[in-house]
Amino acid sequence: MKRFLKEVVINNRINQFSKNFRENYQLYIMLLPGLILLFVFKYIPLYGITLAFKEYNPMLGILGSPWVGLKYFQQFFESPDFWQLMQNTIILSAMALVAGFIAPIILALLINQVRSVGLKKNIQLIVYAPNFISVVIVVGMLFIFLSPVGPVNSLITSKGFKEIPFMTSAEYFRDVYVWSGVWQVTGWGSIIYLAALSNVNEELIEAAKLDGASLLQRIRYIELPTIKPIAVILLILSAGSLMSIGFEKVYLMQTSLNMATSEILPTYIYKQGLLMNNYSYSTAIGLFNSAINLVLLIGVNMVVKKLNEGEGL
Amino acid sequence: MWKKIKNTPSGDYPAYIIIYGLLIAIVILTLYPLFYVFVGSFMDPYELLRNGINLDVSTWSLDSYSKIFSNSDIVVGFKNSMIYSFTFATLSVIITLLFAYPLTQKELKSRKVINYAMIITMFLGGGLIPTYLLIRNLGMLNSPLAIIIPGLFNVWNIILVRTFIKGIPADLQESAKIDGASHFIYFFKVLLPLCVPIIAVIFLYSFVGMWNSYFDAMIYIDDRSLQPLQLVLRRILIQNEVPPGMIAEQQAANQLAMLAEQLKYASIVVSSIPLLIMYPFFQKYFEKGAMVGSIKG
Numbered sequence: 001m002k003r004f005l006k007e008v009v010i011n012n013r014i015n016q017f018s019k020n021f022r023e024n025y026q027l028y029i030m031l032l033p034g035l036i037l038l039f040v041f042k043y044i045p046l047y048g049i050t051l052a053f054k055e056y057n058p059m060l061g062i063l064g065s066p067w068v069g070l071k072y073f074q075q076f077f078e079s080p081d082f083w084q085l086m087q088n089t090i091i092l093s094a095m096a097l098v099a100g101f102i103a104p105i106i107l108a109l110l111i112n113q114v115r116s117v118g119l120k121k122n123i124q125l126i127v128y129a130p131n132f133i134s135v136v137i138v139v140g141m142l143f144i145f146l147s148p149v150g151p152v153n154s155l156i157t158s159k160g161f162k163e164i165p166f167m168t169s170a171e172y173f174r175d176v177y178v179w180s181g182v183w184q185v186t187g188w189g190s191i192i193y194l195a196a197l198s199n200v201n202e203e204l205i206e207a208a209k210l211d212g213a214s215l216l217q218r219i220r221y222i223e224l225p226t227i228k229p230i231a232v233i234l235l236i237l238s239a240g241s242l243m244s245i246g247f248e249k250v251y252l253m254q255t256s257l258n259m260a261t262s263e264i265l266p267t268y269i270y271k272q273g274l275l276m277n278n279y280s281y282s283t284a285i286g287l288f289n290s291a292i293n294l295v296l297l298i299g300v301n302m303v304v305k306k307l308n309e310g311e312g313l
Numbered sequence: 314m315w316k317k318i319k320n321t322p323s324g325d326y327p328a329y330i331i332i333y334g335l336l337i338a339i340v341i342l343t344l345y346p347l348f349y350v351f352v353g354s355f356m357d358p359y360e361l362l363r364n365g366i367n368l369d370v371s372t373w374s375l376d377s378y379s380k381i382f383s384n385s386d387i388v389v390g391f392k393n394s395m396i397y398s399f400t401f402a403t404l405s406v407i408i409t410l411l412f413a414y415p416l417t418q419k420e421l422k423s424r425k426v427i428n429y430a431m432i433i434t435m436f437l438g439g440g441l442i443p444t445y446l447l448i449r450n451l452g453m454l455n456s457p458l459a460i461i462i463p464g465l466f467n468v469w470n471i472i473l474v475r476t477f478i479k480g481i482p483a484d485l486q487e488s489a490k491i492d493g494a495s496h497f498i499y500f501f502k503v504l505l506p507l508c509v510p511i512i513a514v515i516f517l518y519s520f521v522g523m524w525n526s527y528f529d530a531m532i533y534i535d536d537r538s539l540q541p542l543q544l545v546l547r548r549i550l551i552q553n554e555v556p557p558g559m560i561a562e563q564q565a566a567n568q569l570a571m572l573a574e575q576l577k578y579a580s581i582v583v584s585s586i587p588l589l590i591m592y593p594f595f596q597k598y599f600e601k602g603a604m605v606g607s608i609k610g
Contacts, residue, residue, distance in 0.1 A: 020422050026496040027415035031427070034412035037466035041447070042434040048443020062446065107339065113332045125593055126340050128600075129347075132588045134525035136543045137581050140550025141346055144577055151349065151365055183343070191603045215325040248528050252551055273442045274532055286440035294436055 052284035065280075072284035081268065089264040093245040095178045097238050103182050104189030105231060109219055111190065112197045124194070127187030139252040142180055143167055167253070170260035177253060177262075192234070196227045233304065240300035243292045265289050354378070354578035358571045361578075377579035380572075387580060389538060390545035393457075394524055397541055401461050402519040406512050408465050413474035414500055435468050448533060459533035460523075460541070470515050473602070477511040478504065514602040517595055521588060542584050549573070549580050 021028070047062070052072060054065040076082060107127065114120040130138075145152050146166035153163045166172045200222060208218050247266035254262045265285065273282030352366040355373035381387055415421050416428060439447075444463070453459040481504070489499045505512075527543035534540055548554040553573045592599065 017422070020420065024415075024418070024420050024496070027418055027421050030411040030496070030500070031415050034408050034466055034471075035427075037408065037462070038431060038434065040451075041444075041463040041466060042438070045439020045443040045447050046437060048439045048446055051442060051446075062443075110332055110336055110339070113329070114336065123336060123340060125596060127343055128596070129589060129592065130343060132521060132525075132592050133585055134527070134543055134546075136525075136527050136546045136550060137585055140546065140577060140581060141350060143551065144350070145346060149362055154365065183346075187343070188603060191600055195604055215328040248526075252547070269441055274445065279442045279446075283440060283442045286442065290438065290440065297436060 049283065049287055051280050052287045054280060056279040068280075072281045073288065075281060076285050076288065081263075084260075085263060085265055085268055088261055089243060089245060089266075092174055092177060092250070092261075092264060093242050095174055096181055096245065097242065099178050099182050100185065100189065101231075101235055101238060103186040105193055105227065107186050108190040108193035108197060108227070109223060111194060112223065113215070124187070127190070129187070130184045131188035133184065135249045136252060138180060138184055139249060142176060142253065146176065165257075168255050168257040170258045170262070173253065173258040173261045177250065181249075192230060193227045196230050197223055200226050232307065236300050236303055236307075240297045241293070242296055243289060350578050350581050354582045356578075358575040362574070377575050378583075380576060381579045381583055384576075386537065386545045386548075387542070387583065390540055390542035391583070393539060394542040397457055397461060398520045398523040401464070401523040402516045404461070404465050405467065405470065405519040406515050409467065409470045409474050409515055410505075410508065410512070412466075413471045413478060414496075414504065416471070416475050417478045418496070431468050431471065445532065453533070455534055455536050455539065457534070457539060460526075460529040464523075464529075467519075470518075474508070474511055474515065477508065481507055510598065510601065513595070513598045517598055518602055524588065546580055546584055549576055 051062055051065070053067055053069060054062070055068045055071075056062070057065045060066075111120060111123055111127075114123065144150055147153070148163055148165065152166070157163050164172065166176050204222060205218060208222060213221070243265070245264060245266065247270060250262060250264055251267050251270065254267065266289070269282050269286050269289070272278045272285065349366055352368065353361050354377050355375070356367060357372075357374070357376075360367065360372075416424055418424070438444075448454060448459050448463070453462070485503060486499055489503055494502070525543065527541070527547055530541050530544050531547075534544070553570075555569055555573050555576070
């Protein structure tokens, strides 16, 4: 009897499901292209991660290559490059993070003080524009402007100072990377803060003026508190991406003379993997890097949940 | 503008002067490098290196541009980038909308599972080598498909569109259902016209993203005739390469270096102009994407 009931329940479930499927087959048709892409390009590579624990042999493929355990992780941790790479990655990332956090807030507060709507719109149009320039062009422009014979150095030498090897010394790499990043994306980053500031109650500001609050006081007590919640969330989020700094710009900026500071994990992974064909070693370092990212992200998500009354990302 | 400022306490004037001063400085700092490259692209490279930019238009020439446009690498790269970006953006819109709509439908029982399967991939990826091996095994090396297809499924875009569709009043679908409309009919006849703003956002972001990227093309495409513009630019701007067809006529090494220098300016102008022209017209869509992106992010 019990078994019979169970069967009925299961049959019912199957029936329900097939009924649901028949009624909504159109939805599944719509999902199909995306599902195929999701499976092939997001899940199959996940399986390839096993390479990190195998000695890759092109003849045998990923499946057939022999297991070697943690050999490649050990090789990486013991390699003389390890600490240098970690240090370069974290310092560059942290510098970019701090500058990328503060600059848009300052810019938004400045732009928000402009009273004429038309002027404000034009300023925004201009400061957003560099965001649309490709990283190849931005780095190309850096090489033009900062070369020994470029306009920046001719200005410096004409003032009687010594020429600065911006692109060809380890000393200046980080500053050039961070400040060119500030030039490119600060305007775009200010959008979110400007939107928040546009919600400030005009009457509140007028009342503050009548009470004799100065501009700085109005910024400090009305505008800053308005953008604080968003700023906190964005800061925490970017902390979660501390180790996932982008490859593209750093790689283009690398010259043989600035490697001491410009070699970071993603560029090292690329070179080990695709230029030197150490597939397993490269995959192991990549996995190590994503594991750190994942831990940071989970940590950050927990913090956000706490602050955000249970609502995670 | 002045009327408003009159209302402000007079003690604020110095602060306003500083603020406007800073903004003027920021605008100049933003525009000057672009302006320099633009003017430089019309100048003689020797003159440019010696004295910087010269605003006397009568000394300008279109020499760099005629060299650029007679360079098949740049012309082919430009054409390739146009085709790749347009194809990528169009397919992105189609895949994203088709995928996002079912995820808003309560009748779709597997909605939650699919959602999880999709979100997980935002945090876990195979990484460089496993992806490279997959592309190789699929026989897509040296084919434009390698840079177009893998990025089409973009979780971020799907979330964006799903949020947008959820914001459309549910009554609309209820009444469509009562009229006997199937999912297809509702999606194509009712929903799509309402989704134009979000379609524009996805299209533009995908287009710009593809136009500006070089990494995938660098690792997957060797054949010069298939390379997108950014790779050609990388050779000219970063690797200081003079396109092969031009070497014969220029002999001395310093002349070659000058030619390499000269090509840089005009190639920057040519390659960034499509986006810089397009951007002001679509600014509101770009901004909308940035807004939704950062709030949800």
